[in-house]
Structure formats: structure tokens, C-alpha cells
Amino acid sequence: MKTIVVIPTYNEIENIEAIINAVLQAVPDIHVLIVDDNSPDGTSQKVQEMMADEQRIHLITRPGKQGLGTAYCAGFKYCLEQGFEAICEMDADFSHDPKDLPRLIKALDDNYDLVIGSRYVSGVNVVNWPLRRLILSYGASIYTRIVTGLKIKDTTGGFKCFRASMLKQIDLDRINSNGYGFQIEMNYKVWKKGGRIKEESIIFIDRRSGVSKMNKSIIFEAIFLVWKLRFTPKKKL
Numbered sequence: 454m455k456t457i458v459v460i461p462t463y464n465e466i467e468n469i470e471a472i473i474n475a476v477l478q479a480v481p482d483i484h485v486l487i488v489d490d491n492s493p494d495g496t497s498q499k500v501q502e503m504m505a506d507e508q509r510i511h512l513i514t515r516p517g518k519q520g521l522g523t524a525y526c527a528g529f530k531y532c533l534e535q536g537f538e539a540i541c542e543m544d545a546d547f548s549h550d551p552k553d554l555p556r557l558i559k560a561l562d563d564n565y566d567l568v569i570g571s572r573y574v575s576g577v578n579v580v581n582w583p584l585r586r587l588i589l590s591y592g593a594s595i596y597t598r599i600v601t602g603l604k605i606k607d608t609t610g611g612f613k614c615f616r617a618s619m620l621k622q623i624d625l626d627r628i629n630s631n632g633y634g635f636q637i638e639m640n641y642k643v644w645k646k647g648g649r650i651k652e653e654s655i656i657f658i659d660r661r662s663g664v665s666k667m668n669k670s671i672i673f674e675a676i677f678l679v680w681k682l683r684f685t686p687k688k689k690l
């Protein structure tokens with residue numbers, strides 16, 4: 454499958470070069486798309502430099518910080534237009550190990566529509582997170598399962614691969630959630646459209662450098678979103 458990984462970035466100058474190289478090394482022939490919101494630290498410029506020697510790197514630079522959800526959607530649309538068959542997403546901060554990519558892609562190839570790199574499929578595989586952050590993330594997954602019926606153990610993780618034919622069935626212009634909510638919304642829509650979903654166990658490690666972009670509004674968004682999803686008629690998803 455022609456495969457690409459979408460990595461949204463905002464001020465990831467400390468990670469960008471290493472993460473791109475690690476991804477390109479982990480999977481032969483894989484492409485990488487960086488969706489950068491014109492980071493003041495020069496992340497886009499660094500990517501441009503790397504693009505001069507490597508055709509597998511793609512870049513979308515947006516005019517300013519517009520949030521994670523819209524960054525993914527812009528990236529997904531680009532990948533679909535370019536004819537990629539497997540479209541993955543991951544963070545730039547090494548919380549997601551590029552070495553897990555082959556396993557996720559292989560699972561997708563084994564006839565799944567969405568493969569989720571899951572922290573909670575075999576116990577709790579999270580390293581270096583403060584307890585309150587873990588409780589928040591684990592709790593969000595339980596809450597989502599109860600409200601929506603979605604049978605996924607890690608509903609908020611951002612390390613996953615979609616089959617392009619599945620992604621095409623989702624109206625990306627109708628997605629308006631951003632942080633955790635975005636991941637929940639995509640999982641829910643794949644499930645409701647009859648997509649086959651697999652959780653592959655991964656170990657998640659807290660960002661090793663750079664600054665967190667987590668904030669409270671992301672949590673409130675997710676709390677209300679799951680109820681909205683539950684009561685949205687299937688044909689409007």
C-alpha cells in the first residue's frame with residue numbers, strides 16, 4: 454500500500470528533524486506530511502531544508518495556529534488527493550515510536566479499515582505521565598465507551614492508520630472537534646460506517662522535549678462531543 458504519515462506540528466523545532474528521519478528509516482518507501490501552523494520557532498523552514506534532498510517529505514504550512522483537528526483534516530485531504538492508500542497520523546514529540554509503524558501498517562493491510570496504536574489494550578502502557586494525566590486519558594476512554602457504545606480501549610490516542618477508502622467515506626468538512634475530541638469523533642464515525650477497527654498495543658512515552666499544547670478547553674470539548682455524537686442520526690455523520 455502507498456503509505457504516508459501525517460504529523461501536525463506547532464513549535465517542534467527540537468523534534469522535527471529527528472522524527473522525520475526516524476519515520477523514513479522505519480518504513481521503506483513511506484512518505485511524511487508535516488502540517489505546520491507557521492510555527493514561530495521555524496519548524497516549517499527546517500522541513501523545507503530537508504525537502505531539498507528527500508522527495509518523500511511533504512509540507513503544508515498554514516498561516517497561523519488553527520488547532521489539531523483542522524490540521525489533520527487538511528493533511529488527510531492532501532493525502533487522498535495524492536492517491537495514498539494508507540494514511541497514518543502521529544505526534545512529532547516521540548511519544549509515538551516510529552518503530553511501531555510497520556506493525557500498524559501490517560495490521561491495516563490484513564484487512565482492517567482503522568488500526569489504533571493503543572496504550573490500554575494490554576494493561577496501561579504509558580511511561581512518564583503524571584498520574585492526573587493518565588487518569589484523565591483513561592477516564593476519557595471509559596466515559597466515551599459508556600456514552601457512545603464504542604468498544605475501543607484507547608479512544609483518544611493520536612497514533613493510528615486509516616485505509617484511504619474508509620477515510621473517503623467521512624465528510625472531513627463536518628469534523629469540527631480539535632484535541633482528544635477529534636480522535637474520538639474519527640473513531641466513532643469509522644465504527645458507525647461499519648469500518649473494521651483493530652487496536653495494536655503500543656508503549657506511549659511522554660514528550661521528551663519541547664512544550665505541551667494541552668489545555669482545558671480540549672477536555673470540555675470532548676465531554677460534550679460524545680453526547681452530540683450519540684444523538685447524531687447515522688446519515689448525518
Ligand SMILES: Nc1nc2c(ncn2[C@@H]2O[C@H](COP(=O)(O)OP(=O)(O)OP(=O)(O)O)[C@@H](O)[C@H]2O)c(=O)[nH]1
Nearest residue numbers: 461462463488490519520521524544545660665666
Ligand atoms: N499544526 C498544528 N499542530 C499542532 C497544534 N497543536 C498541537 N500540534 C501538534 O500536535 C501533536 C500533538 O500535540 P502535543 O502538544 O504533543 O499534545 P499532547 O501529546 O496531548 O500533549 P504533550 O505531549 O504533553 O505536549 C504535536 O506534534 C504538536 O506539535 C496546532 O494547533 N496545529
Ligand SMILES: [Mg+2]
Nearest residue numbers: 544546548660
Ligand atoms: Mg505529545
